[in-house]
Amino acid sequence: MPDNSTDTTIARLFSWLRQGLHAGITTAGMATVQGGHLAVPIKLRVNNRIDVDVPVQLYGPGDVTGIDPREVIRTDPHHLATDFEPNYFPLIECDLPDFPWLLSPVVPDAAGHLQPWICLVAVPKANATITVTPTQPLPVLECPRQELPDLAEAWAWAHAQIVEGSTRIMDPSLDEKTRQKALSDLLKQSPEKTVSRLVSPRRLDPKTGYYACLVPTFDVGRKSGLGEPVTPDDEKALNPAWSQSTGADGGSPIRLPVYYYWEFSTGVEGDFEALARRLVPRILPSSVGLNPMSITNPGWGMPELPADGPGPVLGLEGPLRTPQTESTPWPDDSRVPFQTALKNILNTPAELTPPGDEPAIVGPPLYGQWHAKQRAIPDDDNPPNWFRELNMDPRHRVAAGLGATVVRFEQEQLMASAWEQLAQHEQDDQRLRRAQLSEAVGQVLSDKHFLALPIKEFLQVTAPVQPNMAEKNETKLSTGHPITSAAYRRMTRQRGPIARRLEVATQRKRTVEERTDTSSRRLQKGLSELTALAQPQERTEMKPTLRLAGVSATIAMPEPEAKREATIAKAHNTKMSLLKMLNPSLTVLAAVQEENPGAQSTDLISFAPQFDPPMYEPLRDYFQDSLLPGLEQVPPNTITLLETNPRFIEAYMVGLNHEMARELLWRGFPTDQRGTYFQQFWDIRGRVPVPTPDEREGLKDIPPVTAWPDAAHLGENAGMGSSEGQMVLLLRGDLLRRYPRAIIYAAQAVWSADGTRRELGTEERYPLFRATRSPDVTMLGFPLTEQEVRGADDVNGGDPGWFFVLQQQPTEPRFGLDVATTYGGVPNHWSDLSWGNLAADEKSLQQLIYVAIGGALQGAVLDNVPWGKNSAHMAFITRQRPFRMAIHARTWLNGT
Numbered sequence: 001m002p003d004n005s006t007d008t009t010i011a012r013l014f015s016w017l018r019q020g021l022h023a024g025i026t027t028a029g030m031a032t033v034q035g036g037h038l039a040v041p042i043k044l045r046v047n048n049r050i051d052v053d054v055p056v057q058l059y060g061p062g063d064v065t066g067i068d069p070r071e072v073i074r075t076d077p078h079h080l081a082t083d084f085e086p087n088y089f090p091l092i093e094c095d096l097p098d099f100p101w102l103l104s105p106v107v108p109d110a111a112g113h114l115q116p117w118i119c120l121v122a123v124p125k126a127n128a129t130i131t132v133t134p135t136q137p138l139p140v141l142e143c144p145r146q147e148l149p150d151l152a153e154a155w156a157w158a159h160a161q162i163v164e165g166s167t168r169i170m171d172p173s174l175d176e177k178t179r180q181k182a183l184s185d186l187l188k189q190s191p192e193k194t195v196s197r198l199v200s201p202r203r204l205d206p207k208t209g210y211y212a213c214l215v216p217t218f219d220v221g222r223k224s225g226l227g228e229p230v231t232p233d234d235e236k237a238l239n240p241a242w243s244q245s246t247g248a249d250g251g252s253p254i255r256l257p258v259y260y261y262w263e264f265s266t267g268v269e270g271d272f273e274a275l276a277r278r279l280v281p282r283i284l285p286s287s288v289g290l291n292p293m294s295i296t297n298p299g300w301g302m303p304e305l306p307a308d309g310p311g312p313v314l315g316l317e318g319p320l321r322t323p324q325t326e327s328t329p330w331p332d333d334s335r336v337p338f339q340t341a342l343k344n345i346l347n348t349p350a351e352l353t354p355p356g357d358e359p360a361i362v363g364p365p366l367y368g369q370w371h372a373k374q375r376a377i378p379d380d381d382n383p384p385n386w387f388r389e390l391n392m393d394p395r396h397r398v399a400a401g402l403g404a405t406v407v408r409f410e411q412e413q414l415m416a417s418a419w420e421q422l423a424q425h426e427q428d429d430q431r432l433r434r435a436q437l438s439e440a441v442g443q444v445l446s447d448k449h450f451l452a453l454p455i456k457e458f459l460q461v462t463a464p465v466q467p468n469m470a471e472k473n474e475t476k477l478s479t480g481h482p483i484t485s486a487a488y489r490r491m492t493r494q495r496g497p498i499a500r501r502l503e504v505a506t507q508r509k510r511t512v513e514e515r516t517d518t519s520s521r522r523l524q525k526g527l528s529e530l531t532a533l534a535q536p537q538e539r540t541e542m543k544p545t546l547r548l549a550g551v552s553a554t555i556a557m558p559e560p561e562a563k564r565e566a567t568i569a570k571a572h573n574t575k576m577s578l579l580k581m582l583n584p585s586l587t588v589l590a591a592v593q594e595e596n597p598g599a600q601s602t603d604l605i606s607f608a609p610q611f612d613p614p615m616y617e618p619l620r621d622y623f624q625d626s627l628l629p630g631l632e633q634v635p636p637n638t639i640t641l642l643e644t645n646p647r648f649i650e651a652y653m654v655g656l657n658h659e660m661a662r663e664l665l666w667r668g669f670p671t672d673q674r675g676t677y678f679q680q681f682w683d684i685r686g687r688v689p690v691p692t693p694d695e696r697e698g699l700k701d702i703p704p705v706t707a708w709p710d711a712a713h714l715g716e717n718a719g720m721g722s723s724e725g726q727m728v729l730l731l732r733g734d735l736l737r738r739y740p741r742a743i744i745y746a747a748q749a750v751w752s753a754d755g756t757r758r759e760l761g762t763e764e765r766y767p768l769f770r771a772t773r774s775p776d777v778t779m780l781g782f783p784l785t786e787q788e789v790r791g792a793d794d795v796n797g798g799d800p801g802w803f804f805v806l807q808q809q810p811t812e813p814r815f816g817l818d819v820a821t822t823y824g825g826v827p828n829h830w831s832d833l834s835w836g837n838l839a840a841d842e843k844s845l846q847q848l849i850y851v852a853i854g855g856a857l858q859g860a861v862l863d864n865v866p867w868g869k870n871s872a873h874m875a876f877i878t879r880q881r882p883f884r885m886a887i888h889a890r891t892w893l894n895g896t
Contacts, residue, residue: 015870016114017098017160017196019187021058025107036060036220036235038105060105061117061221062230065137067214067259071095073195075212075262076814083267083738086204087274087835088816088880090122090212092260097187097194100158105218105238112870113155118259119217120157120200123147125209130261138225138257141213145254149201149850151240154217156853157201159871161813162186163193199815199875201851203835206269214260216241225257267738272808273883274819275735279639279806281891288630289321289645290328295338295394300364302341305334316395319616319649319681320628320642320728320779323786323893339392343377346391350376366391367400368654370661370673371705383710386650390714396651402626403655403678406618411663418609418669425607442584450582455575462578608675609664614683615656616771627773634732634777641804641892642728642779643786646718649681653702676704681722682769682781689766699768725785726768727889729804736778743807746782749791749800749888758791758800760886765802789889802889808882815878820845830862830877 018025021040032039037057044052074093077084084090096102100116108114121141128143149157164186187194200212216222219239223230242254270278293316296305305312315328346366349359353375369375372387382388390396407414450458580586620627628634628642661673681701684691691699701722708717715724729744736742750761767780782789784802791801820836823845827833838856839845853868860867865876 012162012164013872013875014097014160014162015112015872016101016108016116016155016158018101019098021056022098022101023184033105033107033238035232036062036105036218036230036238038107058105059103060235061103061216061218062224062235064103064216064221064259065224065227069260071099072260074812076812077264079262079264081264084204084264085271085816086206086208086266086269087271087819088204088814089199089201089878090120090204090210090264091197091199091815092120092212092214094196094198095191097160097162097196099196100198103221115155115217116158116198117217117221118198118214119149119151119154120198120212120214121148122200122202122204122210122212124205125211125263128211130211130213130258136227136257138259139261140226141211141215141256141258141261142253143256145242145244145252146849148242148244148254150244150852151217151242152244153853156868156871156874157199158197159875160194160196197813197875199878201878203845203848203850204266206266209263209265212262212264213256213258215256215258222256225259226255268734270734270738270819271816271880272735272739272742273880275733275738276806276808276883276885278637279731279733279735279885280635280637281887282635282638282640283324283892283894284322284640285630285633286322286324286326288633289325289628289642290315290317291625291629292316293395293398295334298338298394300345302345303337305338314395316398316629317645317648318626318629319619319645319652319722321645323641323643338394342392342394347376365404365658367397367404367651367658368705369658371654371657371676371708372710384708384712385710386708386712386714386717390651390654396647396714399648399651400655400658402619402623403615403652403657404659406615406622407656407659407663409622410618414611414660415663415667415669417611418664421609422607422669439584442587446579446582446584450579455572458575458578462582608671609669609677611678612680614685614769614771615653615678615681616683619652620771620773624773627771628730628779631773631777634730636776637733638730639733639806639887640730641789641889642730644718644722644724644726644728644781646722646724647715649701649722650714650717653678653681654705657705674706676702676706679703679719683771684769686770687766687768725787727782727784727786727789729767729780729782731778731780732776734776735806737776739808741809743805743809744780745805745807746784746789747803747805747886749803751800758803758888760803760805761800786893790893791888791890803886804889805884805886807884810882814880815875816880817851817878824856826857826860827862830865831881833877 022038025038025040032041032055034055034057037060039055039057042054042056044054046052071094072092073095076088076091094100100118101114103117104115105117106115123141123143124147127147128141130139130141132139162183198214204210216225217240219237219241220230220234222241223234241256293314294312295314296312298304312334313328314330317325317327346364349361349363352361353359359375366374366377367390368387372384374384374387377391378384378388380388390400450461453461616627625631634640656678657676660677661675664671665673679700679702684696684699687699699719701719702717703719718724727746744767746765748761748763748765749758751757752759765782765784768783769781771779771781788799789802792798817838818832818834820834820839820842822834823836823842824840825837827837835845835848838851839848840856853874857867865873867877868874
């Protein structure tokens with residue numbers, strides 16, 4: 001049997017499968033048909049007497065009036081699907097691996113084919129009806145006979161599938177008995193690895209609704225399902241449920257019981273492979289990415305430029321451009337007078353306003369002036385460079401003006417969000433104020449009660465928390481000795497039992513009193529300071545136990561001065577370490593971080609609202625020609641490469657932040673005007689893998705504007721996704737509209753073994769961002785530059801560059817034929833089989849309803865698999881594997 005093997009598992013396809021009493025019936029003559037049932041010969045022997053034949057009749061299709069819906073585990077397409085590929089086959093999968101043949105009252109024929117007792121049909125809803133009435137056991141399908149397949153070939157479209165795992169049940173090195181046992185064990189022990197499948201090999205029409213119905217193949221099953229009487233002659237004849245009629249009789253209606261059915265509709269013609277193959281790699285003209293902008297008559301008293309003079313029309317760029325797009329040169333003859341006049345206008349409010357006062361004259365905006373702390377345009381070659389370039393070039397001022405316009409259009413929604421963020425911020429600030437109060441009170445209590453304690457009392461007081469603190473501290477603390485415990489402190493307290501007994505004993509024996517001190521405080525001090533503070537392996541040498549009136553005590557010998565000083569220093573260090581860990585600034589911050597993991601301190605945070613939605617969307621929606629100027633020059637079914645334009649993105653984002661600062665000031669919002677409220681231009685929400693919070697910060701398209709270096713030029717402050725020359729893959733067509741979950745990524749190329757061609761490597765990079773424009777344009781940005789993706793021209797050890805890959809999402813098995821592009825003939829491989837190979841021309845294909853085993857491909861053998869030999873072979877031939885297409889970047893970048 002053919003299979004699709006891998007290194008770890010093998011999915012075996014079987015043309016039919018039987019279990020239980022059916023298992024031994026593999027060829028004709030091993031059982032008989034009696035009264036519409038399969039009779040299995042069984043011999044009965046009693047007391048070693050002569051064997052008695054007792055044939056057992058198994059249930060047949062005439063005994064069935066319904067099936068358990070739970071037996072169906074999958075349908076393709078699913079119920080009420082509206083975009084099923086018309087070149088694919090509908091299918092149904094059942095839990096039992098032998099379900100299609102479970103009630104077949106026949107044995108395999110001479111060719112090894114076994115007729116299933118059910119089959120799957122697909123009929124157009126316009127030509128069929130399904131009715132459900134209480135007087136009939138099952139729903140009833142009524143349709144013309146010509147809408148049904150030839151039952152003589154029903155065996156070809158039912159098969160079983162078993163995933164072997166590590167057990168190779170079809171290993172040719174095993175004998176037949178061993179393989180049969182392995183198969184039997186697998187069916188019993190791993191039922192989840194088995195499935196049976198029925199396929200309807202119908203040619204579907206685009207944009208058409210269908211019923212998919214599971215119906216009987218034998219007439220006794222049809223009559224039983226309809227509630228009609230079944231005669232002995234019917235059981236004996238075992239006629240098919242319908243006959244394949246032609247001519248006038250082909251349109252006669254037939255009524256069939258339906259064990260299971262669902263509805264679906266097909267979409268437009270073309271599956272993933274067909275739509276991907278329609279995409280044409282094109283190099284776009286260099287004019288794509290530029291909109292002409294005239295500066296002939298700018299107004300505001302600025303000098304007019306002759307229409308036929310140098311530089312009257314500049315190219316207004318967008319956030320995307322082609323690798324071939326170049327900025328329009330601006331000759332000095334027109335640039336210098338234009339910028340001189342513009343600078344005078346922009347600087348007028350500052351020149352007429354005394355230092356420190358608010359401007360009394362309103363002029364055109366100086367975009368980014370609060371972030372750059374500038375009241376006027378600096379002289380040439382004076383920083384900040386980006387500020388001067390942004391405001392002195394009309395192309396950049398237009399980009400910033402578009403951002404300002406977006407804020408004016410969206411001001412109500414933006415301000416509503418800002419006030420909501422402020423309310424949340426005030427709650428956070430209130431928590432921080434309480435935390436600051438806790439710090440202050442805690443510090444006072446620590447200084448008053450902890451810092452002033454002698455070392456022994458301090459260690460005893462902090463003993464309950466010392467184990468937890470030691471676990472969190474990198475430095476091992478000399479704590480945890482039993483005599484620092486609460487139990488020891490209770491036993492050795494001044495008026496405790498030990499102290500009282502010592503006091504009585506010393507009154508009786510003066511000699512002992514002179515040596516040991518009558519005060520239990522002296523004993524406690526010696527025991528605490530000289531023994532408890534040392535590590536267990538450094539304990540003080542002890543004298544023998546002294547017994548006093550029933551009281552035992554171990555007295556420490558005096559230590560040398562050097563050792564005593566070391567012990568005292570060690571005790572002091574231990575106390576300081578504990579005090580440091582008990583510092584309220586640390587403990588309170590830890591409590592704050594439980595609610596806000598990102599908090600670094602309890603200091604109040606200066607607040608500015610943040611707006612996370614990608615800001616390319618309003619630019620696209622309000623100014624449709626601005627996202628990619630010249631998009632109308634991109635033909636349908638195009639795949640091409642673009643690159644990002646950081647100068648436009650930075651100018652646009654500064655305009656957004658500048659205008660938002662003015663809006664916040666106008667609305668009385670409590671914040672300064674130097675916040676960067678917008679940092680995200682592109683949409684990174686679908687990035688794979690999903691970025692962590694720290695990674696999201698690195699994916700911002702611009703850092704805070706106040707952090708832009710004065711020496712940086714416009715276009716040098718962009719983040720990862722918008723930096724200079726990042727590659728953007730543009731697709732225009734129906735592919736991603738039909739298959740939005742398609743996998744698209746960049747794969748590094750490697751040289752082939754002979755060093756003559758580029759092949760797919762293992763390193764992959766996924767898009768940083770995604771941008772769309774209705775109805776059929778999708779753009780995906782990659783963290784790769786033009787130089788990286790192009791690779792070297794020299795094949796001798798040079799960089800092979802990168803491929804861009806379009807891959808169909810892997811799914812469960814699906815079956816069908818490729819979309820017809822040519823007609824007639826035999827393909828080179830079964831994977832290239834299309835509907836066109838079944839007909840001589842398009843007209844003949846339109847007349848074809850079901851795939852015929854005895855049709856145009858009868859006798860064809862490709863890839864060592866013959867057409868129509870059994871259902872397992874037909875499943876192998878018609879299975880549609882996920883499609884993948886790779887295009888090297890040199891296709892667009894003037895390479896080969």
